[in-house]
Amino acid sequence: MGEPLLDVRDLRVYFPVFKGFVQRLLGGGEAVVHAVDGVSFSIEEGEVFGLVGESGCGKSTIAKTLVGLVRPTSGKILFRGEDVTGMDRQTLFRLRERIQMVHQDAHAALSPAMTIGEAIADVFRAHGIISEAGERVPVHSDVLLRKAVRGVLSDVGLRPPEFFYDKYPDELSGGQKQRVVAARVLALRPRIIVADEPVAMLDMSIRARMLEFLLELKERHKLTYLFITHDLATAKFMCDRIAIMYLGRIVEMGPSDTIYADPKHPYTRALLQAIPIPDPERRRERVLPRGEVPNAVWPPLGCRFHPRCPAALATCGWEGRDFVTFLEERWLSPETAQAETDIGPVERWQADGLVASREAGDADPAVLSERVRKMLSDERGPMAQAIESVHPEADSVVVRFQPPDALEVKTVSGRLVECLLY
Amino acid sequence: MTPLLHTKSLSVAFETPDGVVHAVQDVNLTIQAGTTVGLVGESGSGKSTLGRAILRLLPENAKVTGSVFFDGKDLAALSAKAMRDLRGRNIAMIFQDPMTRLDPLMRIRDQFIETIRAHDPTVEAKEAGQRALKVLADVRVPSDRMGMYPHELSGGMRQRIMIAMCLLFNPALLIADEPTTALDVILEAQILELLQAIMGRYNMAVLLITHNLGLVAEFADRVAVMYAGHIAEEGATVPLFREPFHPYTQGLLRSVIDLDTEALYSIPGSPPTLLGATVGCPFYPRCEKRMDVCKTVYPEPRPVGEDRRAVACYLY
Structure with missing residues (x-):
């Protein structure tokens, strides 16, 4: 295998969180959103590589970083072996011709006051007319310009091009607008197209047409795709290889066939199980992950999926706040909450790293510790197993967790997985 | 048995500067107590307008004809105050974006x-x-x-x-308009499981308005497929998915991309605008089985097949 077309190494993108005046006075360090937190992957020439995950997993941030719209906090992006992360504006401008992006909302990507023809002509005015061989001809005549615009319009199937040239975006259907966006992108003769949820806004009955169009373009222009989607079914159809992302990390990556045939990471399994099947005769019971994706400002310790994972182990990263969540869920039953009022309410528990604690107040910390131990005695889950000790400390009860085992990316049956089960 | 909800020739037309938009046309829809009816359609099919018309939640420029019967009562006859009290107490509604x-x-x-x-x-x-x-x-x-x-x-x-x-207020009917569309797939499944559990506990019927055929297959007892303001096909979920009759339902089901998809399919053309009066079947220009008659007269829904499904198509 030669050099990959695109190589992303340990990419991190953190965004600062705006803190109010009072919060800044109170201090507490800089808060950052860990949007992308140590992601590595590479894409071979001619491949369709899928980044798949739910909202907030960092997939779109990676896309924006690749086309230079967002600066990485650390890590490297290599295009044909050349580091593009530290490039100056001029070089970046040329690089952007090679890596282009198609957004989800074609309507928002087009100016309502500009005809389709003008929107494409603008691209040529800025970059020149680039030939198939990569030669650049500056725009020196209107005739030449119109000819180039007509060329790309008909390339994306908007035929006859004269018919579309003077139309405004409002006069086109959703699918046609996506084609105009594609035309603007193709005008630059890119090598890689980053397609960020290109069909998410289209109705089901016309979605397939757009996907077929993208595959057709790929063949005709020998393109490479980074296909970003939340939809595992579409990714299965489109992608040669996929990476499943969760909260800023890749949890599983490999050939699509391998992963769909036998998903290894519990998160991949959960995603696949959650997809509704359009066949009422195949309704089934499923085990869904609990809760929701946590805040990326404070990602969970250890494996980020552990608080929701149906297959979690005691060593996966259980910590103080997981104990607080456990109490919340336990006390959803009013009877239990009533019987355990001396341990509650939840608001009195505080989590700090591996520790959860509650001031005993009027109660005896030793007695309260005993109560907590008794409550936990019939708990068999991995969280309870991860608790190292429950003991009184000064005038508080302290629940302390064991530190997690180190996570490593491992090769498991032909794909990479980051999970302690393997 | 008196159905919980029944619409009779319900139509909604909007007056707009460009002309009259016929968003819902002649819809007869029945919901039995405690059951789930899935109302599926693509954007602009009129499914949300239908949901709002039931609760009389439409803007001023909407002209509603036909009737809605809830528990045997004609809702059009209720005063604004009585209607306000019925909303929430007897029929509740949830939307895509709770915020x-x-x-x-x-x-x-x-x-x-x-x-x-x-x-x-x-x-x-x-x-x-x-x-x-x-x-x-x-x-x-x-x-x-x-x-x-x-x-x-x-x-x-x-x-x-x-x-x-x-x-x-333990309403007898919940109208859920794309309740999970803004949510990720795992959360969507969680919320639907919750709805299902609650329906049983509260003996509540649900009208699930969605573009997602998968959700309907997993969740609904009956399905109504809407296209361009009309209900193209309505029947029990299992037989309808097993053998769809209306060419639009057939095309829509074929165009779903799921984990078993091997070949892509899309319905040719695109949905019509609902501006101005329409004659004939609105699916005519996109239909692979169209006949001359479809062009001029709208096909009245008639019972088709063993399950006596209502299908608005001249093929049957």
């Missing part, structure tokens, strides 16, 4: 109290709080969320709270 329905400046507890008192001003704040706690436990929202503002809650929690508010 637009919750007051951003009010704690969850106060929103519950306000909702309860709007229907029953005699209820004390303390008792209202107790009732809120009970429904919140039913949708598995921890009690400490009561003291929070909507922006402090996750998307899933907000939608659970919306559902809890609907449960306050």
